[in-house]
Amino acid sequence: MTSTIRASVVPFVIEAEGTGVAQTLTSQGDNKHVFETDAYPAFGGKDEAPSPLFYALGSLTSCNQVTAALVAKDLGITLGTFSFTVQGDLDTLVLVKGEEGNANFDKVSVRATVETDATDEQFSTFVSEIERRCPVTQLFVRSGLEFDNQWTRADLS
Template identity: 40%
Template sequence: MADKSVIRIKGNTDGMQSVLDAGKHQITIDEPPAMGGKDTGADPLSALLASLAGCENVIANLVAKEMDFDLKGIEFDISGILDTRGLMGDPNVKPYFEKIRVNAKVSTDESDERIQELKEKTDARCPIFTTFVAAGIETEANWTRA
């Protein structure tokens, strides 16, 4: 088991709000008042997309170091397309993202070819990105120079 990690989240709920412990950090997930929440944190779907941005950033930094790539930063713009009728109970509509779009502006002096190499290696190793792909969710990732 030395090569495997167990990621564990623990917490409690109060209505729509979830207050969760992730190691030393606390995460609050909630819904806006229109959905019955208190708006004390990001909604779960936004938190999922934020996790994708964070994961892509971490992996990109690891890969950049391996590639001797001059990575100065990444600006992410991530969106997901979802038909909310599915999560509201319509059995004829999928209750998950239909498509995820990742637009990344990479701050670097590296060539466009090297940026694409960084993107490909990052997408192939990012656990969250690859989970979306494995689930059959259409993914579109565009990385360009900032």
């Protein structure tokens, strides 16, 4: 999977092995991180590790936080503690029963609160820039699902 790429492009590579619906995944790079996935029994798993769907939603929160740090630096604002709640609504009829339709989430809702010294105007710019610049947010937005992204500003403690 090697190709010539621009210097600004960082390749993210995962290798995985598994049986049934469970996998062990290893990220490649300087520090190899190993993680497990499984599925609910209704999907053929034993529920012994998070579902790939939980990882997808978790990647949304953590990528938003990483992107927020980059955007805050660009805007010259300070950030404190973050809290996120993300919900993905998945109709399982395509996945489990093989029915026609889209196997994607129907809707994903993000509720984020971040402590910051940003003014209301800066916070509005901050939130729109996070949505525009976050690769995982863009995966969800561009997939065509209903994406509800609401951020709340809290004072720095």
